[in-house]
Amino acid sequence: MNNKSHQNIRAVCAQAIFNVLEEGQSLSATLTALSYQIANKDKALVQEICFGVMRVLPELNFYIHSLMSKVLTGKNRILHYLLLVGIYQILYTRIPEHAAVGETVNAVNTLKKTQLKGLINGVLREFLRQQASLQQTFTQDSKQQNQQTLHPSWLLTRLKQAYPQQWQTIVNANNQKPPMWLRVNLNQYSVSEYQQLLVEQQIESDSFPELPSALRLLSPVGVNKLPYFDEGAVTVQDLSAQYAAYLLAPQNGEHILDMCAAPGGKTTHILEVAPKAQVLAVDIDPSRVKRIGENLARLKQQAEVKVGDGLTPENWCKGRSFDRILLDAPCSATGVIRRHPDIKWLRRDSDIAQLTELQHAILTNIWSYLKTGGTLVYATCSILPDENKLQIERFLQENTSAKLQGELKQFLPTENGGDGFFYAILKKHS
Structure with missing residues (x-):
């Protein structure tokens, strides 16, 4: 064979x-x-x-x-x-x-x-x-x-409870092939300049005014067809995932932790926004950590990369603190089913309670490494309230030093839009 x-x-x-x-x-x-x-x-x-x-x-x-x-x-x-x-x-x-x-x-x-x-x-x-x-x-x-519906009954039940008006739209979006979104490296090209390069290759695209870096291809293509991909001009990244770096709002010179960072799409975006930030990218999976290094190399960026567990940050982070932390927490991935349809058949209803406890433990452990006055962005690619809204409400009740900044952002998957994603911006005060 x-x-x-x-x-x-x-x-x-x-x-x-x-x-x-x-x-x-x-x-x-x-x-x-x-x-x-x-x-x-x-x-x-x-x-x-x-x-x-x-x-x-x-x-x-x-x-x-x-x-x-x-x-x-x-x-x-x-x-x-x-x-x-x-x-x-x-x-x-x-x-x-x-x-x-x-x-x-x-x-x-x-x-x-x-x-x-x-x-x-x-x-x-x-x-x-x-x-x-x-x-x-x-x-x-x-x-x-x-x-x-082409969905398991446990997930349907949860979607109907959480989104009585929208569950059918979510299911329909999940059953489509995913759109291909690009993140233009604005240090090299504006979106309109890169669109022109795509036109020259007969590749059609739409921009998205709300995010200055986002382009959607009308038909997906291999990355080898994307102009100057190897030179770091563009990265394949879903629209909803591109919000992470903007909500984190990194600044040059700041110490920033990207926790659960693999394969590195958000790490490289942070460094596109703030090229002189001091970024530490950490993930528990050694094979996926390797991909962070590959993505940094393609974009010619510098960051410290470590294998580490969010449950035991003292093992890799002792004595350090950060101005900003992006925690892309391990989750059910129910927001990215159209990209990974096997999630429907690999996940079990009982996984959700286990995941919420894991998320809570990582969030609690990582919080102590955030400087007073610092910002933590909690993110998941889930659309289940247990992992998102309810998770943040519990954390705020238990941590008087944490304050929610702005509103919770729950994106739902839409046919030609972004994946399902959740963001909460937490500020630390004394």
């Missing part, structure tokens, strides 16, 4: 989806681990299939369960995920049906399940015959209402 040119990419997709749904791995991590099996020319298709399956998983499962009297289990379970891959291609890609079926059936050999080739072929061909009626049943059957 090491020869890229002979590897069946449907088998790779089935393995990746198996690793997420059976082993609990994140889709990004498993695709990185399997990348040696994928030729460069096939990477976009593998991404399209795997992310697409995660996006519409309940629909695909409905079709398979409608067509099969017995569920594939045990050592044959991977073929269930291969069927997801096959049906997704038929429904959601431009791959001709015969090619989608043929390549998916051939993947059975790669997965060493040759004796079940006929079964996979039969199910896919039966799906083609019954496709119209199955789709009609899925979209119109009242028993399938929860499944039609």
